[in-house]
Amino acid sequence: MTFEFNTYDKWDDARWAAIEPLYREAFPHGAKPVGILRAMLDKKIAWLHTGYLDGKLAAMAVTGLSRPAAERMLIIDYMAVDAGLRGQGLGRKFLENIRDWAVRKHDIQAVLIEVEAGDTEEDAARVHFWEHCGFRVTEYVHQYIWLPEPYRAMVMPLTRDFTVTDDGQALFGRITDFHRKSFRKRESEGV
Template sequence: MTLTLTTYSAWDQTLWDQIRPIYTEAFIHGAKPEKILKAMLDRGIAFLHAGWDGDELVAMAVTGLSGPVETQNLIIDYMAIRQDQRGQGKGRAFFNQLRDWAVEQHHIHAVIIEAEAEDTAENRERIVFWEKCGFISTDYVHHYIWIPETYRALVLPIMPGLEINDDGQSLFKQITTFHEKSFRKSKA
């Protein structure tokens, strides 16, 4: 299987119209509105990624960078594989391409994600997927004030010697900063 990754740093409405069904199917709760995603790209704080199997769109992601340039990390805000394409290795292949892109283009030190922490079969499957991709799950469970779901941070160290010296709270500082920038009206 060969997937092709395309990455966009500017909003492309035609592309978004193709991506939207994958995004809305995968993120029923907690999805950022389209106008916020567009503003994130317009302000240069996020990237929109598409995964193609030939000419068929099968995957999408929204990512951003956190931390100072010399030690920046990739935050995966959203990543999804089209429902009818799951279970075929495309999720891992797409993630590997995202990781490689971030290493090559931005010299990242780690990849950070947050996953729902509630103990359900679906959430356990997500965490197992990320762990199979090499991520380390942290113990800290984060409670956002504006949504009821709880989240756990996972990290994939890229640079040797990268250590998380707490239970994951420091990762949530980066995730929270990224979310705060996402909702700001002006570039900061």
């Protein structure tokens, strides 16, 4: 089996047409509109990643960076693996490719994600997957005003001196800042 990892910093409608079904299947609720995703790449605040297994789309992700540069983290905004390919280690392999790319290109200190903080089996399975990949769950639970489910931050430190100094609320501040930048209409608004 051949796995091909790609990272894109420019929007391409044909590429998105191939990726969108996986994105929609994985994120039926809470997904950013396509226009916002496109603007994120146009504003140079995000990247689109794909993983192809034997020439077939198997995984996709949208990532961005948090600031400041001295404490730079990669934020995984969305990551999905084709449902028929889950449980085979592909998600972990895809994540490792994303992490290695971010370390090489952006000298990141950690990888940061947000996961549902509910008590369903599906929520627990997601947390377990991320923990299995090396992430640590934080205690702070964040409730967005526009989403019904609560979320918490999980972080994968990549340097020895990286520490979480609170219950995760500061990490959520970075995630929220990234979301704000994602929805800004113009680059001149401080992106």
